[in-house]
Amino acid sequence: MLLRVIRNAFLLGSSVLACAAAAADDATWINAEIRAAIARGDKAYRLPAGVYELESSIVIPPGTSDFALIGAGSDQTILRTPSVKLSHAVRVGSVPVLFNNWGISNKPQIPVLAVSEGSSRVQLPRTSPAVPPGLYVLWDEYKIQGVKPPYNTVLNRAEIVRVVSFDAGKWQAVLDAPAGREYTVSPKLADVRDSVCRNIEVSGLRLEGVVGDSATNGIVSAGLTDGLVLADLKVRGYWSDAVTVNTVRNARLERIDIEGAVASGAGAGYGVSIYRSRFVTVSNSRAHNFNPNSGYIVHSGSTDVTIRDSVCEESAKFDTHGYDDRRIVFENCSGGTMGIGNVAWLGGARNVQLRNCTHESIWIGPNVVNVRATDSRFGRVTLASVPQQENGNPRSGKPDAIAFVNCDIVGSGTAVINDCSEGGWITFLNCRIQNTKTDWGYVALFDDYSGLVAFYNCDITTANSRTPIVLSSSKTGMRLLMRFCRITSLRNAGQAVSLDPAYGGTYEIVGNLFRSFAPQRFLNEEMVRPYSSVLNNRVEKLTQ
Structure with a gap:
């Protein structure tokens, strides 16, 4: 304790020696210095390189404008919470409570x-x-x-x-x-005119948050702020919501580096968390998590959020969490899985774009509407819906208006699969869709689906002898459109498309090519069903 006090007094000047010596909690004198800097009209408070032990949060008070808390860099200014689990090491403004809106509802x-x-x-x-x-x-x-x-x-x-x-x-x-x-x-x-923070920056800090077998939640939590920059922040050891914005507007988060979640399971281990905020950009960031939790989570009705040039490692994932989040863009993101929607919260999402992204899989859930993925790569595409439930709001939902354009969907196992009984339309345009597994799985399986599925000018390949495209839905709303596709079995599949005898939908299969070492026909049925058509399709035998 004494050595830390002497070091900090040397770094910060003798004016804070008495305050520092009296406090075991470095946040006590840091907050005093921040308040003094704000009162003087200073635009920034700089926290030099060193290790600072916190027993309470560093606070930028509600109503603060045009102010920055700046460390010497995320490898030099280190915040530790060795004895107390804090909500966050740094709090900006007033953070509302999502389930009852306290912090908003108690205002005029x-x-x-x-x-x-x-x-x-x-x-x-x-x-x-x-x-x-x-x-x-x-x-x-x-x-x-x-x-x-x-x-x-x-x-x-x-x-x-x-x-x-x-x-x-x-x-x-x-x-x-x-x-x-x-x-x-x-x-x-x-x-909230007297309590909103404006134009705040927090940068150049590192949190080492482990407290015994638990940990401080995260490094920064910001609420009720218009104009926010969070930059060059590292987290090593945290509980959940490592970097959080809640009811914030016009925020830029960049060079965030997170790893070491202590917690796992529902509602824990989140990395960059965006709660009910608008006009937020996250860039050049990294989330590393051995637990299958969200590295980046868009939550609670956030709108106009862009996450770009960012990566998930190990089991971390990108996630919009099913609260009717809108106009969400993922650009040049990679690693982990992509989840859009939730089977526990059925608010879904609207107008989601993925551009040049690479993920192990993408899962699209109930009430997710208007998703467009372009120039991206996935190991699997899964669609999911939830039938009518006894409780909840909403109580059911299906995905709708989903498009993959110029994408690669290549994985070991069935590449496109539905886990739902209700669905809207999904389109694949100019895509490469492939199952690389030599002994199991289809390329696309639609079981008990009721929506429209369209493949246009796609290259569809299976490494095994199973039929590439299988439709087993008995629902009359199912419709397959397949035009100008090239379907290849690298083994001995007999047909490109197989319909279950109980299939209750329609189809339009026009101008496609099927190749196999043992081809028989394009469709497993010889008789064309009512309101369906099979025209100008070709079958070719592959040779060594």
Whole structure:
């Protein structure tokens, strides 16, 4: 303790010696220095290279503007929590509680009328007061409820908005950006003008968070902040939510390096966690986790989030968690698995794009709508739905409007499979789809599916003798479209497409080529079913 105090006093100057000597907790005097720097109007507080032991969080207070906490670098300024498990080593602003909105609901409230997604104006009842310019939280009381016990709920609709003017003629608040989603269940504006942080940076720090057999949650948690930079942060040993933003707008997270989750299982071990935030970019980051948990998680209704040039290692994964998250982009990401949606939380996601990504697999779940993957590589594609449940909100859902364009889907085992009874349409355009396993599996299996499946100009290959494409759905809503594809069995498959006798759907199979060492026909049925067509398909025998 004494050596640490002397070292810190030498680094920071004798003015803090008395405060440091009196405190076993380095956060005590660091927070005093931060408050003094803010009071002086300083734009930054620099924490030199060294090891700092914390028994409480370093805090950038709510309402702080234009301020930075800057370490000497993530390998030089080290924060440790050897004796106390903290929520986070650094807290920025006030972090709302997701299940009851405490931190927002306890602020002055201005009731408003329903707000549509994309609206730049918020209509107020004539009985409400005029809204002064400034920052507010637009939110409502809609809840997503889990379909599994204990049926927890999350308030997933909230975003920071800036009111730039008030139209007294129409009694409307004018926003600086269109609303990111609809607000329809008792919507309101929470007046957080005095508590929102603005233009905050935290950078150049490292957390070593292990506490016995447990750990501090993470290095930074930021809430109610408009304009945030988190950069050059390392975490070595944490519990969950290593770097967290919650109800934040205009955030940039870069060069985040996370490993060593102590916790595993549901709700633990998350790396970069984005809760109910908007206009967030994560870049050039790494999440390493031996537990099958989310390295990057988009959660609780976040909107307009981009994760690019980032990697998962070992069992870490990329994840949107089923809370109606919208307009999510993954670009140049690699490693781990990609999960979009959740079978426990059925809010799904909308308008998700993957560009030039490489993952072991991609899983697309209930109420996930409008996913487009381009120039990407996956080991497997799985579609999943959930039938009607007794509890939850929503209580059921299916994936819909899914497109893979110029993608490689190559793995050992069935490459495309459905784990659902209800589905919308899924399209594969200009894709290479392959099962490399020589003794098992199909290329694509649709069992009990009710949606439309389309393959256009795809190269489909199996390394075994099983039929590449198998449809066993008895539902009348199933429809297969296959045009101008090249289907190859590197063994002795007799046909390219096999329909179960109970198949209840339709098909349109036109202009395709099937090659095998023992080809018989393109489709296993000789008679074309009603409302279906099989035209201009060719069969060729492979030779050595």
